[in-house]
Amino acid sequence: MASSSVVFQGFTVLPLKIEEKSTCHHYLYVKEHNIRDARDCKPKERTLFVLNVPPYCEEGHFREMFERYGTIQRIFFHSKPTSGPPTVNSSTFFPTAPVIQGYMVAYIVFKKVSSVKAITSLPYDKPLVMHKEGGQSIDTGLNKWIREYKEDVVDTAALQTEIDKYMTEYDEKIQTEIEKAKAAEGVPDEEGWVTVTKYGKNKGAPRTEAHEKALTRKEKKRRKDKELLNFYSFQMRETKREQIANLRKKFEEDKNRIALMKASRKFRPY
Template sequence: MEDRVVINGFTVIPLKLNKQCKSCHHVYLKEHSVRETDAAKPKDRTLFILNLPPYCNEECLKRLFSDCGKIENIHIQQKPSSSAPEVKNRFFKSAKDIEGFRVAYIVFHTPAAVKKAKQFKFDPPRILSTDESPVLTGMKKWCQEYKASLPNVHALQKEIDAYMEEFDKKIQEEAAQAKEEEGVPDDEGWVTVTRHSKNKGVPRTEAQEKRVTQREKKKRKEKELLNFYAFQVRESKMEQIAKLRQKFEEDKQKISLMRASRKFRPY
């Protein structure tokens, strides 16, 4: 058997989970070369790997290919793509993480490392789980994933405090700048005028907010149902005209009665 096995430009590498496994899983690797370039996946320094098993993680890839050269970055994705992968939140694990067979992109420091990785021999198979660096499976793996999904509360609170401090500082700077620019004419002679009120208003409680929301919802519903059809519009106008005519006749009768009840008649 030849030292290397190449199929359609892909170098075939057999993998085993541990030494006790009798069967091998094969992955296929070649140099990443596409028309659309991306800084996260440079053509000459990126190794493309297909059919990556679920139990092969970044640590396994680093152990397998660290002898080829210095590794800058590893991208594990569900499907091949020329663009950079989405940046995940470092505090909360994404719910879109898909398990199963995936693809990987290994970015080396030099192009020579990619050429060296392509020269891997077919035999013997590479072992992923060793006594020094075991690959967790079953209940241990689930426990590890659960712990990894929990955010670091102290680091998260520290970042929130830093963000709010920067935000408050920005608001104060904007307020100070607006105060300095107030009353000063610009290049065209316009003067910026702002209104400052002493009464900032009382914040709404939850009950008040609920009442306001219900009242607005009721008004909006009545407005939508009122005069929905054209004949309703005509009928409403006719009713309004009839009411005005009736009121006009009533006013005329009142005026007649007032004139008849006058005692003083100079003519």
Template sequence: MASSESVVFQGFTVLPMKIEEKSTCLHYIYVKEHSIRDTHQCKPKGRTLFALNVPPYCEEEHFKEMFASYGTVQRVYFHSKPTSGLPAVNTSAFFPTAPVIQGYKVAYLVFKKASSVKTITSLPYDKPLIMHKDGGHVIDTGLSKWVRQYREDVVDTEALQSEIDKYMEEYDEKIQKEIEEAKANEGIADDDGWVTVTKYGKNKGAPRTEAHEKALTRKEKKRRKDKELLNFYSFQMRETKREQIANLRKKFEEDKQRIALMKASRKFRPY
């Protein structure tokens, strides 16, 4: 199909694209102006282009090259599905927290001018976009891609140790701050009369008094005594159950003998 006019399908403009000028295979993306009720400041209304069916190998630099003649692309956001917010960002270089987008994705392109979005949504169908031009951002494929991925998987131990040390330092500072705040607020009543009680005491680590030691000793003796009594009663209950079973068996045998004697002493025999 060839047309000098734009092709619109269900509100999306169909744009053919190919990797290089000499490529014969075409891929199609579907674009329209990003316009929803709940907009985010990162995707301003009028200047944001929404794209569907974006291939996995398409990166931010490729979009900037493809649309360079139609306006300046300030930012490109990739998502696994349409959303109004920002994509998740990894806070660590070694412990990823953001999910990796697998397969095809959607993209939001923020242009410098709103006129760029209007122009792109009116592009003709018979003029494919070129992802990689001479001197542009090369698509990493084949052996070079595998080599790059292998090198990225090699962990820099010094950088990893530095990140761990920084994290532990920030964590210790956070815990120490919580302890200090808890100590400062402990025993102080709020507006409703409630008193804050925490696991951090103001006299934490203070030496025990003689009265305190005696109280702990009495408590430990009581705990041991209760444990011994509990074991004793458990043993006694088992013995009681055994005696009850033995008495029931003895009574059962006596009843059997009594019934046998009654049957033997019957005097009425009709036959």
């Protein structure tokens, strides 16, 4: 009796063993990648969408498991489903793409449509084997620790080379922007507007007599406003002083009145 595949919510369940002698299974969930906004990097019908990919599973393992069903053109790994390509690091020492940690999703692009159809029809009772004798090994244990330790040791010469290259390209970019701005300075566009930049040739026209008079008027007005502000401040101080003097005078009057009331008080036992 021929075994059949198991499908759960549109995904074909594929058991996976790390080695041939392994008794425990991991499970991959695969289906045809077919969405409306499919990009050129992940064409419809020829792309296999894989869920629950373990972090120790690499591109070489996928090729060993699935290349028997057809030619694999590209393999993409993501932290979550997406239609676009993964972000590529533009620097070795200053990564710009986030590091995928934990379980992943994968997209396997085949050359033919029949390859995806064959994988989504695989039987459930014949698990895939990730690591076979002579194939790509699984980086775990001490070997993984040694590799991560070596990756943490920075090659200072290569780092300095990358920094020098970046600074050279940056200086060239800034110089190009300066030259472009100088060339555009004073040249009107189609609507007659003239672009003014900080790199322009015209550093400012000399002041005219009218300009000097305007500056003099502004300075006089500023001084006058300052004098008026000081006058109001003096007036406020005088008002506060008068209020304090009146309070002190009233306090003395009240104190004298209380003293007179105490002196005129008489003791009357009956």
